[in-house]
Amino acid sequence: MNQKTIFTCSKCDAQTLKWSGRCSECGAWGSLKEATETAEVSSPRTAGKPGEIKQFKGHSAQSAKSELTGVSALDEVLGGLVQGSVTLLAGEPGIGKSTLLAQAAIALATSGKKIIYVTGEESPAQIHRRLIRLAPQLPATLFFLDLTDVPTIAATIEKEKPDLTIVDSVQTLRTPDMNGEPGSVTQVKAGSAILTEAAKKCGTPLMLVGQVTKDGDVAGPRVLEHLVDSVLFLEGDHEHRYRILRALKHRFGPTDQSALLTMTEKGLETVTDPSQELLQHRLSGIPGSAVTCLIQGQRPMLLEIQALTNPAGYGTPVRRATGVDTSRLGMLLAVLARRAGVNALEKDVYANAAGGLDARDPSADLALVAAIASATKNVPLNPRLGLFGEVGLGGELRPVALPELRLKEFKRMGFDHAILPKGQIKKSVDGIKTVEAATLEEALRACGL
Ligand code: TYD
Ligand code: MG
Numbered sequence: 001m002n003q004k005t006i007f008t009c010s011k012c013d014a015q016t017l018k019w020s021g022r023c024s025e026c027g028a029w030g031s032l033k034e035a036t037e038t039a040e041v042s043s044p045r046t047a048g049k050p051g052e053i054k055q056f057k058g059h060s061a062q063s064a065k066s067e068l069t070g071v072s073a074l075d076e077v078l079g080g081l082v083q084g085s086v087t088l089l090a091g092e093p094g095i096g097k098s099t100l101l102a103q104a105a106i107a108l109a110t111s112g113k114k115i116i117y118v119t120g121e122e123s124p125a126q127i128h129r130r131l132i133r134l135a136p137q138l139p140a141t142l143f144f145l146d147l148t149d150v151p152t153i154a155a156t157i158e159k160e161k162p163d164l165t166i167v168d169s170v171q172t173l174r175t176p177d178m179n180g181e182p183g184s185v186t187q188v189k190a191g192s193a194i195l196t197e198a199a200k201k202c203g204t205p206l207m208l209v210g211q212v213t214k215d216g217d218v219a220g221p222r223v224l225e226h227l228v229d230s231v232l233f234l235e236g237d238h239e240h241r242y243r244i245l246r247a248l249k250h251r252f253g254p255t256d257q258s259a260l261l262t263m264t265e266k267g268l269e270t271v272t273d274p275s276q277e278l279l280q281h282r283l284s285g286i287p288g289s290a291v292t293c294l295i296q297g298q299r300p301m302l303l304e305i306q307a308l309t310n311p312a313g314y315g316t317p318v319r320r321a322t323g324v325d326t327s328r329l330g331m332l333l334a335v336l337a338r339r340a341g342v343n344a345l346e347k348d349v350y351a352n353a354a355g356g357l358d359a360r361d362p363s364a365d366l367a368l369v370a371a372i373a374s375a376t377k378n379v380p381l382n383p384r385l386g387l388f389g390e391v392g393l394g395g396e397l398r399p400v401a402l403p404e405l406r407l408k409e410f411k412r413m414g415f416d417h418a419i420l421p422k423g424q425i426k427k428s429v430d431g432i433k434t435v436e437a438a439t440l441e442e443a444l445r446a447c448g449l
Pocket of ligand 1: 091092093094095096097098099100130133134263264265266267268
């Protein structure tokens, strides 16, 4: 046995041999605490009994039995709750995680299922207020447990064997005898591991809520990814009502599912036709508007990209973007000026993915550039034209994934022609005329710009 003194950061769990006022890993002040580490100097077990290998061929791909939650977005993305499965629902504070799970809890409890909502992030009174807003008549089998002590929560799960346990959130869990404050990597991991074991033991599905901050919180869901069966992400712009739910990891089903939701006064509502919903407020005949098709999971979604340019006042021209990356916007403005002869470099440029959705995908480049060129020249694009493709520094258009799926979605939404990178499609899609352009200049010409 070898004893030495080490200092552990209570925020990020980094360890150092020397004390300092500030953690060198995460930058937190006053978070280093002394701990005596006992390093066991023993060799690991290397001998074991051989395991049985099985042929993949003929192995039945049986799917686990799952229970639908009644919240369609959750059911689409997760395919229902599997017994003993552990799902992490991650997202920024205020994005609607508690709302979504409250809706699932109400729906399941209404069909007689026993649900335990472990409250740590908010008080039972706050959660109650949210619940009765969502359902004035609360079902009798919806329970809460106002605790953050992990062993007690685990024992309760094992005793009560509910049909679903919701823990809101993992950042509030406290496991005695473990280092760190609630929310630290050690605490989050230890608490989640103990609850996972309890859930597996008694077959109750467990939903863990994980808060992430914009800059990717240290104790965020990343540290739990390997521990849980599924990781769902709820994202969107706080100022807007749209949210996207997607699976980042899913043991019991495909990870390429996603759903669009809107935040309403009655909670999160699943949008059945995202393209229809996202294009409904579009004005046609306005310069600076172009429509692209994004792929969320396997799902095509038409999205309007808007741009506005204005003569700049004093100093550096303004670049503002929502749902579009500002540095990519700067790069595309330079490419547009140098490679396609449309100069908006001296102008204030505002770019926006309508609805506050995230369009930081290179396949949206072409639509963004076309919107800027259309705004600069004050010439509207054909409202039934769709565009997609990545724009390179040389002004070349680069292929993107799933072109046929995008074309079909344009066609379904009544678009009659599309501009896309050259060499993208193997087989044409009926009912939509396509122009394959090798360069940005060619594409803009085909747009009439
Ligand atoms: P919340 O679920 O508390 O977010 P999170 O758990 O991810 O932190 O919800 C966040 C916001 O949603 C909050 O500002 C209020 C709003 N909201 C509605 O607009 N409608 C509703 O029906 C509910 C319950 C919440
Ligand atoms: Mg919450």
